[in-house]
Amino acid sequence: MLRALLYLRITSARNQFVAFIKRLKEPKYLLGAAAAIVYLYYAVFKTVNGHLDDIQSSPLGRHVGVIPVTFSRDQFVGVAACILFVLIFFKTAWLLISPPAQPGLKFSEAEIAFLFSAPLTRKRLIHFNLLSTQFKILFSSLLLTLLFGNAGAGFSANIFKALGWWILLSSFSLYTIGSGLFIARKLQRSVKPMLYRIFAGLLLLLLMKHLVSAYLKLSSVTPTFIDPISGALFQTNLLLKAADTQFILAPFKILVAPYFSAQWVTFSSAFALALGVLTVLYIWILTQEVSFEEGSLALAQKRTEVRAAIASGKAPINASVKEKVFKDPFRLLGQGSTEVAFLWKNLISIQSWFNLRVIMILLGPTVFIVLSEYHSVGTPQDVMRMITIISTSLASITLFVGPQLLRQDLRSDLIYMDMLKTYPMKGWQIVLGEIATPVVVMSAVLFMSLIMFVISMHTHWHSIYTASSPILAGILVIPPICTLELLIPNAAVLIFPGLALSANNRRGGIEVMGQRLIFVFGQMLAVLIALLPAGIFGFAVFISAQWWASLIFFDGAAKIIGVLFGAGSLLALMVGEIAFALWWLGRRFEKFDLSKELPQGNS
Amino acid sequence: MIEVSNLIKQYGSHTAVNRLTLSVKPGEVLGLVGPNGAGKTTTLRCLAGIIPFTSGQVTIADVDLVTDPVAAKRALAFFPDEPRLFDYLTVRQHMTFTARIYGVVNAEPLIISLLQELEILDKADKLPGQLSRGMKQKLVIACGLLHSPKVMFFDEPLTGLDPLGIRKMKDSIMRRAQAGATVILSSHLLHLLEEVCTNVLILKKGQKIADGTLAEVSARYSAGESNVSLEEIFMRATGGVED
Numbered sequence: 114m115l116r117a118l119l120y121l122r123i124t125s126a127r128n129q130f131v132a133f134i135k136r137l138k139e140p141k142y143l144l145g146a147a148a149a150i151v152y153l154y155y156a157v158f159k160t161v162n163g164h165l166d167d168i169q170s171s172p173l174g175r176h177v178g179v180i181p182v183t184f185s186r187d188q189f190v191g192v193a194a195c196i197l198f199v200l201i202f203f204k205t206a207w208l209l210i211s212p213p214a215q216p217g218l219k220f221s222e223a224e225i226a227f228l229f230s231a232p233l234t235r236k237r238l239i240h241f242n243l244l245s246t247q248f249k250i251l252f253s254s255l256l257l258t259l260l261f262g263n264a265g266a267g268f269s270a271n272i273f274k275a276l277g278w279w280i281l282l283s284s285f286s287l288y289t290i291g292s293g294l295f296i297a298r299k300l301q302r303s304v305k306p307m308l309y310r311i312f313a314g315l316l317l318l319l320l321m322k323h324l325v326s327a328y329l330k331l332s333s334v335t336p337t338f339i340d341p342i343s344g345a346l347f348q349t350n351l352l353l354k355a356a357d358t359q360f361i362l363a364p365f366k367i368l369v370a371p372y373f374s375a376q377w378v379t380f381s382s383a384f385a386l387a388l389g390v391l392t393v394l395y396i397w398i399l400t401q402e403v404s405f406e407e408g409s410l411a412l413a414q415k416r417t418e419v420r421a422a423i424a425s426g427k428a429p430i431n432a433s434v435k436e437k438v439f440k441d442p443f444r445l446l447g448q449g450s451t452e453v454a455f456l457w458k459n460l461i462s463i464q465s466w467f468n469l470r471v472i473m474i475l476l477g478p479t480v481f482i483v484l485s486e487y488h489s490v491g492t493p494q495d496v497m498r499m500i501t502i503i504s505t506s507l508a509s510i511t512l513f514v515g516p517q518l519l520r521q522d523l524r525s526d527l528i529y530m531d532m533l534k535t536y537p538m539k540g541w542q543i544v545l546g547e548i549a550t551p552v553v554v555m556s557a558v559l560f561m562s563l564i565m566f567v568i569s570m571h572t573h574w575h576s577i578y579t580a581s582s583p584i585l586a587g588i589l590v591i592p593p594i595c596t597l598e599l600l601i602p603n604a605a606v607l608i609f610p611g612l613a614l615s616a617n618n619r620r621g622g623i624e625v626m627g628q629r630l631i632f633v634f635g636q637m638l639a640v641l642i643a644l645l646p647a648g649i650f651g652f653a654v655f656i657s658a659q660w661w662a663s664l665i666f667f668d669g670a671a672k673i674i675g676v677l678f679g680a681g682s683l684l685a686l687m688v689g690e691i692a693f694a695l696w697w698l699g700r701r702f703e704k705f706d707l708s709k710e711l712p713q714g715n716s
Numbered sequence: 717m718i719e720v721s722n723l724i725k726q727y728g729s730h731t732a733v734n735r736l737t738l739s740v741k742p743g744e745v746l747g748l749v750g751p752n753g754a755g756k757t758t759t760l761r762c763l764a765g766i767i768p769f770t771s772g773q774v775t776i777a778d779v780d781l782v783t784d785p786v787a788a789k790r791a792l793a794f795f796p797d798e799p800r801l802f803d804y805l806t807v808r809q810h811m812t813f814t815a816r817i818y819g820v821v822n823a824e825p826l827i828i829s830l831l832q833e834l835e836i837l838d839k840a841d842k843l844p845g846q847l848s849r850g851m852k853q854k855l856v857i858a859c860g861l862l863h864s865p866k867v868m869f870f871d872e873p874l875t876g877l878d879p880l881g882i883r884k885m886k887d888s889i890m891r892r893a894q895a896g897a898t899v900i901l902s903s904h905l906l907h908l909l910e911e912v913c914t915n916v917l918i919l920k921k922g923q924k925i926a927d928g929t930l931a932e933v934s935a936r937y938s939a940g941e942s943n944v945s946l947e948e949i950f951m952r953a954t955g956g957v958e959d
Binding site: 437453457462464529531536703704 | 761767786789792802803805806809812813815816817818819820821823824841842
């Protein structure tokens with residue numbers, strides 16, 4: 114029986130690999146794969162190793178403050194164990210906050226049809242599932258070794274790396290399967306699952322608060338470093354010396370040790386120990402008397418629905434919100450600007466993503482930590498410092514990641530293109546209407562961050578005039594900046610619809626990752642090009658206007674006048690750029706021939 | 717009401733629609749038939765302004781589709797074979813959104829009356845995911861009829877409907893035509909043409925091979941025989957093979 118399962122797995126894996134290689138024949142996928150490999154090699158491997166080398170060799174790294182910074186092999190093991198611990202921690206946190214409805218292992222519909230009705234025990238099915246994951250893990254381990262390995266280090270060192278990756282990925286996979294089954298089973302048996310979730314959530318919040326407190330204490334004794342990575346490594350070094358940390362990290366150290374082994378003797382003992390931990394995890398999964406068939410069926414059906422929806426050119430719907438009705442964001446009258454109809458529609462759609470649970474997950478811990486810090490160890494200055502960090506982080510994330518996260522625009526409506534094209538609207542009106550929702554949401558978040566920042570920096574503002582200047586500038590320039598940012602990915606949808614479709618399909622693979630990287634960098638570059646001339650001009654106007662105004666008015670008023678003129682001219686230039694972009698994209702939309710881009714069932 | 721002259725649609729070197737000329741007057745229902753790949757859907761998509769055509773002239777309700785697409789689209793409604801609905805909008809929200817897009821005055825009572833007519837008023841607060849295929853089709857029709865279009869295009873309107881749904885759809889198309897609407901529909905179902913259409917146009921490899929009233933087309937391909945079925949006429953006209 115095991116032979117049949119092995120045959121199925123090997124044949125599927127071989128065909129999958131052939132399909133992957135065939136896909137690389139398309140230039141866009143090949144380019145994507147190349148970009149991803151180059152990025153991973155230089156951005157991750159080179160950067161991290163370079164930093165470690167710099168820190169170890171620099172005088173600052175050798176001796177900073179009172180504690181010497183040295184990075185022995187043990188400490189590398191410690192750092193890696195920390196990372197694994199954090200990954201496991203967040204995985205557990207996510208499972209507790211958003212547990213699966215019922216225990217389930219991932220099987221395809223075909224596997225369910227063939228295997229679930231076959232005379233196989235539940236343990237055999239689990240073995241088949243683990244075997245399936247092992248194929249992916251082996252391939253990933255090989256890929257990661259090629260990427261992070263060192264050809265000059267010799268054969269043995271690379272074998273240790275490959276097996277080290279295998280141990281790490283296998284342990285994470287086994288833990289994920291085991292904990293998923295365990296938590297789902299507990300929830301099924303629990304009388305009040307909501308109470309269980311609240312309890313688990315509070316527990317996680319307390320743990321997070323404890324971690325933040327520890328981090329803050331650590332930060333206070335950390336000397337200033339030239340770069341954040343050195344600082345983080347210094348703090349990790351301190352953390353690793355603590356007794357309770359050593360205790361918590363012990364099993365994680367066992368799992369990462371084979372990766373850092375240099376000789377066959379040390380590797381053999383480390384590998385044997387790690388295999389021991391894997392065996393414990395394996396037995397944990399096997400001994401869980403969980404009926405996973407129903408859950409697996411639901412998972413497979415969901416995946417098939419998503420695939421079928423994509424294949425037929427329709428939007429895959431999130432099963433968890435399929436039956437949830439969202440309220441009208443405002444009353445939409447029959448007459449008026451048609452672009453507002455799109456804002457209204459997409460604001461309804463965004464509620465599926467931006468719901469109370471997400472807001473609680475995003476803001477809950479922050480508010481909780483700020484409040485608890487205020488009442489315990491912190492001073493009002495500490496709280497203000499934290500608000501400054503939170504507001505700048507929030508603004509940075511919104512600016513850089515916001516356009517990728519908020520996709521309630523042409524990117525999500527590309528599949529409805531035939532409908533949109535029948536609407537009696539000009540192309541630019543549809544483009545404007547489509548991007549309105551992410552612009553409004555991004556602007557609101559940025560404006561909120563700005564106000565938080567201004568409040569937290571209240572000691573730096575000399576008067577109400579200086580404090581109100583950034584807010585005034587924000588009101589004028591935030592919406593056009595967001596519009597410019599969002600025009601780029603929406604332009605990409607109309608210019609490269611195939612790329613947008615592959616992004617919507619959530620297809621994996623290193624080549625798709627590379628395409629997304631190219632896309633994100635391209636977007637940043639395009640926004641920079643659009644903003645740079647307007648920014649330089651706006652700044653020049655600000656300086657000139659402030660200087661002229663200072664000859665007539667007092668300082669505060671001169672600053673406000675400068676900001677008004679500077680931000681106003683920036684706004685004017687950006688509005689010009691936006692108008693041109695909308696006109697061009699509108700024309701592109703009107704000429705867009707979706708029959709050339711999307712698969713059509715009929716002719 | 718619909719005037720098409722020398723319509724050509726090309727994909728690279730492939731010509732999907734080749735010099736198609738047709739005219740449909742108010743109250744007429746033109747059935748577009750042809751084998752798979754004949755260019756029926758492409759023709760309908762070109763006429764509805766969904767895809768740009770390579771050359772030719774299309775006039776919808778006396779408005780040129782190329783020079784004033786917005787005015788032309790205001791007069792038409794396109795009903796695709798597969799109901800396309802926004803996943804997160806309820807039935808009522810779909811109607812509200814469509815009303816704003818077409819600038820429908822005093823939309824609220826009209827929405828209620830249409831939903832009532834199509835027997836989906838009780839589903840007003842349901843999402844598409846909670847509706848059967850027939851219900852979704854009804855919602856698409858309700859959205860399409862909201863702005864009282866003068867011209868209607870149906871692409872395979874009976875796909876996926878149950879017998880009762882088919883009956884109601886046929887009645888609905890005929891009622892709209894009798895009320896003065898101009899209708900073009902594409903279908904593989906020849907009995908639909910016999911029951912609903914006043915005119916028929918047979919397409920093969922993007923070219924018109926026959927058009928006229930059902931009687932005219934029958935006469936052309938019956939070769940003097942009596943009681944020749946439409947299916948037989950279709951076979952003779954198209955050569956009985958797919959494009």
